[in-house]
Amino acid sequence: MTPAPLKNLPPSTDVMVVGGGPAGLATALSLRVQGVNVIVVDGATGPGIGSRAAVVHAASLEELNTLGLASKLIGEGIPATEFSFRDDENKPLMNIDFSMLKDVTDFPMILLIAQDVVERVMVERLAELGVRTMFNKTVIRMREIAGGEGGDSGRLACTFASGETVIARTVVGADGSRSLVRQVAGIRFYDPRTKLEPIPSKDVIQLVLADILVSGPLPPTFVTDRPLTTFGSDGMVMLYPLKSPPDCPRGTYFFRFVCSLTPEDPEPPSVPSVQYIQNLLDARGPGSRLGKAMPRVVQVLTGSRYRTRSAIAEDFCSLPPRHGRAGAIALVGDAAHIHSPSGGQGMNLSICDGVRLGRALAVGTRYALSAYARDRRAAAQRGIELSERLMEFANVRGSWALGIRNAAMRTMMKFQGKQRSFALRMSGLTDPNDLWTW
Ligand SMILES: Cc1cc2nc3c(=O)[nH]c(=O)nc-3n(C[C@H](O)[C@H](O)[C@H](O)COP(=O)(O)OP(=O)(O)OC[C@H]3O[C@@H](n4cnc5c(N)ncnc54)[C@H](O)[C@@H]3O)c2cc1C
Known part of the structure; x- marks a missing residue:
């Protein structure tokens, strides 16, 4: 039976998701459809608004379909089959035809839909499953409960700006690029090329x-x-x-x-x-x-x-060795990876992270969580690589370099195999073992 949504924070929960953006909502939905108790808290006053992501790719639609959301989202957006690149004289450089992926996905498309619409649909579905996103709830502290503090040993105590404390077996950091959860867990966040922290710089585009x-x-x-x-x-x-x-x-x-x-x-x-x-x-x-x-x-x-800047978390999970499954911390979405919006990967990686983490947490074994961390970190690395390549291509300067870039793009598009691997990569459907080169 679907539980009635909670009005106030409970004293304890199986899983607490910190952050009610696409990553946190996807995690909570994925857990809920498998019957796991979850609460979602967010420090904002309400759902996110404003210009952010605008596309949902095939891999995300496949994952969202398992939550009963794909057709609803397609109805709310514009399903497109092509993504076009042109030069400044409006001549075609590349045209990616997603319909060529119909042999690998039920969603051979790129869905044009604003992030706030995606979030609204997810919040509504979560409410149908008995979970209300609790806004105005900012986590300000998190700590592991020590052995001498009673039966909750190893669990995580999260304290809110509003004064409450909730004890959770697992905490999911879906709290964006400045993630408090990631910082408390001591997980490094660095530029995958330089291995240095992503410091805002005027040199960055x-x-x-x-x-x-x-x-x-x-x-x-x-x-x-x-x-x-x-x-x-x-x-x-x-x-x-x-x-x-x-x-x-x-x-x-x-x-x-x-x-x-x-x-x-x-x-x-x-x-x-x-x-x-x-x-x-x-x-x-x-x-x-x-x-x-x-x-x-x-x-x-x-x-x-x-x-734009890129960064990735050193690990997407922190599993304490001493307490079995209690005290696990996992990261999803921008808390685990950031990069430029080029290629529209941010929200898509976040949704796929969330759905996969929900499944891994429902299984609950160390093996499942480690596999989540390994597979999604590899997916994030591919997303970062794609967005950086596109930004490099976009920001070529000088007429010689522009001529070479344009010729290279036009040549690539003459080969069906290249077009297909680009479409797969952009859709998030890439086989991790494929050899992807430009
Ligand atoms: C200006 C801008 C433009 C973008 N454009 C694109 C684009 O074109 N294409 C694309 O794919 N992506 C784009 N992105 C990225 C995309 O929006 C993100 O990848 C996506 O929102 C990540 O989802 P998330 O759930 O991980 O994080 P967020 O959406 O950032 O959600 C994190 C949530 O955590 C909450 N939170 C943070 N700290 C706490 C705390 N301590 N306690 C409680 N709650 C907390 C926040 O209030 C927030 O609601 C853009 C992002 C920005 C900022």
Whole structure:
């Protein structure tokens, strides 16, 4: 029987998930469908909003399908079969056709859907399963209960800013890139190339993101049935068409806009204005270099700036040797890995981490948790590698280098095998043993 959602924090639980983003919600759903007691806490005042991820890939849809969510999400988004890359004269560089994956997945597509919609659907499903995400609950301390403190020895005591303490057998750190859980567990978080901490730096490429409404009719260089990335001489512009939110003015189109800035560009505003986005679109939008008029930006619904950097946790699990299964700490999502949004991997890795961790925790053996940590760390490394390659390709400078990059991309796309391995890699369906090279 589905339990009634809790109103207050309980004194103890089997699993406490810290963080109610996509990773934490996926973990809780995966545990709940297997009958494990779980609570989800989040320090924010409510569900996340704003410009973040905009695509769900096939591997995530496969995992979400096991939670009964794939068809609901497909209904709420735009299922696309292609992802196009063009140069700044709007000539094709690469076209990835996901329909070629129909022999390996029931979801040979790239689903265009905003992260806040994905989170809302997951929160609703979790409520159906009797779990309410508890907001305004920030974990400020976590410690292992010592042997002399009674029967809870080895379990983890989490203290909240609101004063309560909850004792959990297992704590899942789904608390984002600055994860407190990861820090308390003493797990290192470093750039996989340099092995150093990911320190914010002005040398790192900066991106501007915005959810925008533009007025129609759209010029032919704009597409509404697939994501379009323009690799120009000033970096890249990505346009993801999304389903318009309710109450949008008639005749407008809704896009997620992402633009990389060059080191010579002035510092972007922390919240981009309509005029700022219009200027970027006019200068770097698809076909702008050909003198094509860009559509008018009517409204910026949300926007932010973002410095890309990569980091991975040294281990995705911490299993204390002394107390059997009690006191295990596991990491999912951005708490375990971060990288640029290029390739749309962040939310997807997070969802897959969560579903896989839920299954491993339901089995409950050290072997299952170690396998989770090993497999998902390898998946995160592949995601980081893909996003870094795409950022390198996007930010090539100088006419010679641009010519070589463009020729290389066009040549790659002539080979079905390359196209397929790229589609597999982007979808998260890659066989870990495959030899993937550009
Ligand atoms: C500006 C921006 C743009 C992005 N663009 C893209 C994109 O285009 N494509 C893409 O794939 N990904 C993108 N991402 C990344 C994507 O949003 C993340 O990968 C994804 O949100 C990770 O999910 P998560 O659940 O691990 O973490 P989050 O979504 O960060 O959720 C963590 C949650 O933990 C809570 N929390 C933190 N500390 C505590 C605590 N001590 N106690 C309780 N709760 C706590 C927070 O309130 C938050 O709700 C973007 C991210 C940002 C910030």
